[in-house]
Amino acid sequence: MREGCMARVMSKRVEGQFIPISLTVNGTLREIEVEPHELLLDVVRDRLGLTGVKRSCDVQVCGACTLLLDGRPVSSCTLLAFEARGREVLTIEGLAQNGKLHPLQETFIEHGGLQCGFCTPGMILTAKTLLDENPDPTKEEIIQFMQGNICRCTGYKKIIESIVAAGKKMKSSPAA
Amino acid sequence: MLKRFRLEEPESVKDASDLLARYGESAKVYAGGTELLLAMKEGLIHYERLVNIKKIQNLDQVKQNDGVIHMGALSTHRKLACSPLLEQRLPAFVQMEQNVANIRVREVGTIGGNLSFAEPHADPGTLLLVLGAKLIAEKTSTRREIPMEKFFVDAYETCLEADEILTGIEVPLAPARSGVAYLKFGYLERPSVGVALFLALDGAGKSVTDARIAVGCAGPTPKRVEEAEGLLKRKSLDEAAQGIGRAGEVAGHASQAISDLHGSQDYKEHIVQVLLKRAFLQACGQSRSGGKGEGRLHG
Numbered sequence: 001m002r003e004g005c006m007a008r009v010m011s012k013r014v015e016g017q018f019i020p021i022s023l024t025v026n027g028t029l030r031e032i033e034v035e036p037h038e039l040l041l042d043v044v045r046d047r048l049g050l051t052g053v054k055r056s057c058d059v060q061v062c063g064a065c066t067l068l069l070d071g072r073p074v075s076s077c078t079l080l081a082f083e084a085r086g087r088e089v090l091t092i093e094g095l096a097q098n099g100k101l102h103p104l105q106e107t108f109i110e111h112g113g114l115q116c117g118f119c120t121p122g123m124i125l126t127a128k129t130l131l132d133e134n135p136d137p138t139k140e141e142i143i144q145f146m147q148g149n150i151c152r153c154t155g156y157k158k159i160i161e162s163i164v165a166a167g168k169k170m171k172s173s174p175a176a
Numbered sequence: 177m178l179k180r181f182r183l184e185e186p187e188s189v190k191d192a193s194d195l196l197a198r199y200g201e202s203a204k205v206y207a208g209g210t211e212l213l214l215a216m217k218e219g220l221i222h223y224e225r226l227v228n229i230k231k232i233q234n235l236d237q238v239k240q241n242d243g244v245i246h247m248g249a250l251s252t253h254r255k256l257a258c259s260p261l262l263e264q265r266l267p268a269f270v271q272m273e274q275n276v277a278n279i280r281v282r283e284v285g286t287i288g289g290n291l292s293f294a295e296p297h298a299d300p301g302t303l304l305l306v307l308g309a310k311l312i313a314e315k316t317s318t319r320r321e322i323p324m325e326k327f328f329v330d331a332y333e334t335c336l337e338a339d340e341i342l343t344g345i346e347v348p349l350a351p352a353r354s355g356v357a358y359l360k361f362g363y364l365e366r367p368s369v370g371v372a373l374f375l376a377l378d379g380a381g382k383s384v385t386d387a388r389i390a391v392g393c394a395g396p397t398p399k400r401v402e403e404a405e406g407l408l409k410r411k412s413l414d415e416a417a418q419g420i421g422r423a424g425e426v427a428g429h430a431s432q433a434i435s436d437l438h439g440s441q442d443y444k445e446h447i448v449q450v451l452l453k454r455a456f457l458q459a460c461g462q463s464r465s466g467g468k469g470e471g472r473l474h475g
Contacts, residue, residue, distance in 0.1 A: 078209065
C-alpha cells in the first residue's frame with residue numbers, strides 16, 4: 001500500500017454521489033438513493049429501521065450481520081449498499097409469514113438454540129440457506145456450512161439440534 | 177466507517193483501464209470488495225474513486241479450451257467451488273475454494289480480487305503456483321500473460337500496473353498419473369500456513385517425474401520452493417518418500433515465515449513440514465489411482 005499517495009488523496013474532499021436503487025426488502029419493493037460508500041448494514045438498520053441484523057466483528061468473520069441477498073448469505077457489514085440494486089434482501093424480520101414463525105425460528109425456541117440472541121438472526125438466515133438447498137443435512141454438513149457464524153454465549157450443540165429439527169419440520173410440511 | 181468515495185462503473189476492460197489511467201493512484205479496481213473494503217474501513221487506505229468492474233460482461237466464465245482451464249477473474253469463490261467442470265478437472269482447486277474464508281466471503285469475493293489484493297493469508301495463490309497457472313492482465317490496448325511465479329511482489333503488492341486489470345487465470349490440465357494437494361492450517365479465520373504440492377509419476381507409477389512445491393501464508397507472499405522440489409524429482413517413489421521430511425524442512429525455511437499472532441516462525445516452519453508430508457501422501461494416492469486430474473482429493 002503506497003502511503004505517500006494515500007495521504008495526498010485523503011486531503012481531498014470527495015463530492016457526494018447519489019445512486020438511485022430499487023430493491024426488494026422482505027417482499028416489499030423499496031426505492032432509495034444511496035451513496036457509494038454506504039454499507040448495506042447501515043442502510044438496512046438505520047434507514048429502513050430493520051435492526052435484527054447486527055454489527056459485531058465488522059470484518060466478515062462472525063456472521064452477526066448476515067442478510068440473505070437473493071437467498072444467499074452475505075456480510076452486510078462489508079457490502080456496499082448499491083450492490084443490492086435490483087435484488088431481494090431478506091432479514092430476520094421477513095422470515096415469519098402471516099404471523100407464523102418460520103420452522104427455524106420455532107425450533108431455535110423449542111431447542112434453546114440461543115442465549116443472548118445477538119448471533120441468532122445470522123444463524124437462522126444462514127441455516128435457512130442450508131435447508132433450502134439441503135433439507136436433510138448431516139451434522140458434519142451443518143458444521144461446515146455454519147462455520148462462519150459465531151456464538152459467544154455457549155456451544156453449538158443446541159444450534160445444530162435446532163437446525164436438524166427444522167429440517168425435519170420443513171420436510172413434513174414443505175409449505176412452511 | 178468508510179470515507180466517502182465516488183463510484184465508476186465501466187462496461188468494458190478498455191473503459192476501466194482508461195479510468196484507472198486517468199485517475200492514477202487516487203482510483204482502485206473494485207470487484208467483490210471483501211479485502212479492499214476491510215482495509216478502507218480500517219482507514220489503512222483510501223481511494224477517491226472505486227472502479228467497479230462487475231458490469232464488464234464475460235469476466236466470470238469458467239471454461240475449458242483444449243488442454244487449458246480458463247477462470248474469469250470475476251468468478252466468485254462460490255462459483256468456482258460449485259463448478260462441475262472444475263470438480264471434474266481440478267478437484268484440488270475445488271476443495272481449496274470450498275474452504276476459502278467462510279460462506280459469505282465465498283459468495284461475494286472473487287478469485288481475481290483475491291489474487292490482486294495479495295493479502296498474504298490467502299489460499300488460491302499458493303495452489304495456483306504448483307498448477308503452473310498463468311494470469312491474464314489487460315489494459316486499454318495490450319494484453320499480457322504473467323506466469324504465477326512472477327505475479328506476487330510483496331505483501332499486498334503484485335506486478336500489475338496501475339491501469340492493468342487481471343481478467344483471467346489459465347491452468348493447464350494435469351497430465352495422467354499426477355496428483356495435487358493443498359493443505360492449510362490455522363486457528364484464526366485466516367490460515368497460518370498453506371502448502372501445495374503437485375506430483376507427476378512415470379507410467380509405471382514407480383518414480384517421480386515432476387514435482388512442484390509452494391508455501392503460502394507464513395511469509396509475505398506464496399513461494400515456489402525449487403530446492404525442495406529437487407529432493408523429489410527424478411527419484412523413485414520410495415526415495416522421494418524418504419526425502420519428504422527434508423523437503424519439508426527446506427520448504428519451511430524458504431517460506432520466510434514470520435512470528436505473529438498466527439504462530440511463531442519455528443512453529444510455522446514445523447507445520448510446513450507436517451503439511452508437506454500429508455500432501456505427499458494425498459498426491460501419491462491420486463497419481464497411483466490414475467491421475468489425469470481426475471483423482472479425488474481425500475482428507
